[in-house]
Amino acid sequence: MAGGRRTESGRAGGPAAGLAGADAVLLGFVRALRAAGVDASAERMYAFLRAVAVLRPGMRADVYAAGRATLCGGPDDLERYERVFAAYFGATAGSPPLPTVRTPPPPRPRLRARDAAGGGGTPGERDPLGPPTAALASSTEVLRHRDIAALDAVERARLHRLLAAFALRGEARRSARRRPARRGEVDPRRTVRELLRRGGEPVRLRRHARVDRPRRVVLLVDVSGSMAPYADALLRFAHAAARGGRTEVFTIGTRLTRVTRELSARDPDLAMAAVAAAVPDWRGGTRLGELLREFLNRWGQRGMARGAIVVLLSDGWERDDPALLGAQMRRLHALAHRVVWANPLKARPGYTPTAAGMTAALPSVDAFVEGHSLAALERLAAVVRGADTGAVPEAGAER
Structure with missing residues (x-):
């Protein structure tokens, strides 16, 4: 760009050079859209911030219109945008705007300044970003970084709404299939058929190109006793991921x-009820090595894990022999395209992966990330789709 390379932490010459509170709210909204699968690039993000600055940042209707015009790249993004906007700002996008939205905005700051000259105005009255939108979403932005285990019932309900807007898509791979394209290699069969139809007259060369498809994603969610504070949220994350297809979900504890199939229900609460009825080992022990071997023997070796992105969501506590877990992780590492481990305990101050299970597994892990909060799950989604490399553990073998 003409103004030089810019990042989210600052925009040279933009509508807000420093990240004020409302800027942080709007950037958090963009991150939530990315986690839901909307391709909100940096250019679109800057256009969104400029549009909001020109309009009225404190008004929900203006923020909604600015984001819909600048952040959505196609029809597929519109539904995701509606879901994320409703979850993030606490109201449906189609809800009637506040009465103040219809008030002409330009004269308001000057009139307030004159009225406040005699009585002393408060700083909030002169804040161009206004409180309505920031007040609605700032708590959501704080919630993104809160530990899931520390949330109360109201905060968990809001978290569930945000998780319902998630999307998880595997890193793109180039398949063997080809499709007609304007550019690419010459398609000899289609070109010859076109020649025959025209009696041998010269025709335009027909071309084709390979099709990019997302890799399969396999989620192994730990539902043992030590993971009880996180299991429900992680399974709701898995439910949102399974909606997009090419995602398989397993629970691990004392059984695999x-x-x-249970997560295929569209309604998250119905899906959670189905999972609760299907899983017999809630809040039990942990047999990671044995269950990983069962997964590989029954499903993974036959093709489910081959070339896939396998994500383990667990704290790494293992009650059986850690050597068995290490051996099975090496098998998994050889089959999968990428192995990702999300551990909720990683975010705790002073945490080191000293548990026997984690120590045995880390050499076969490609990305070791946190899994304790909504922001951590957003980063996990970015790692899975290849937009973030993740934190490669020191003991891990980089591939």
């Missing part, structure tokens, strides 16, 4: 249970 495939719950992909």
Whole structure:
């Protein structure tokens, strides 16, 4: 760009050079859209911030219109945008605007300044970003970084609404299939058929190109006793991921249970009820090595894990022999395209992966990330789709 390379932490010459509170709210909204699968690039983000600055940042209707015009790249993004906007700002996008939205905005700051000259105005009255939108969403932005285990019932309900807007898509891979394209290699069969139809007259060369498809994603969610504070939120994250297809979900504890079918219900609460009925080992012990071996023998070796992105969501506590877990992780590492481990304990101050299970698994892990909060799950989604490399553990073998 003409103004030089710019990042989210600052925009040279933009509508807000420093990240004020409302800027942080709007950037958090963009991150939530990315987690839901909307391709909100940096250029679109800057256009959104400029549009909001020109309009009225404190008004929900203006923020909604600015984001819909600048952040959505196609029809597929519109539904996701509606879901994320409703979850993030606490109201449906189609809700009637506040009465103040219809008030002409330009004269208001000057009139307030004159009226406040005699009585002393408060700083909030002169804040061009206004409180309505920031007040609605700032608590959501704080919630993004809160530990899921520390949330109360109201905060968990809001978290569930945000998780319902998630989307998880595997890193793109180039498949063997080809499709007609304007550019690419010459398609000899289609070109010859066109020649025959025209009696041998010269025709335009027909071309084709390879099709990019997302890799399969396999989620192994720990539902043991030590993971009880996080299990419900992680399974709701898995439910949102399973909606996009090409995602398989298993629970691990003392048994291995495939719950992909149970998570196919559109309603998250119905899906959670189905999973609760299907999983027999809630809040039990942990047999990671044995269950990983069962997964590989029954599903993974036959093709489910081959070339896939396998994500383990667990704290790494293992009650069986850690050597068995290490051996099975090496098998998994050889089959999968990428192995990601999300550990909720990683975010705690002073945490080191000293648990026997984690120590045995880390050499076969490609990305070791946190899994304790909404922001951490957003980053996990970015790692899975290849937009973020993740934190490669020191003991891990980089591939």
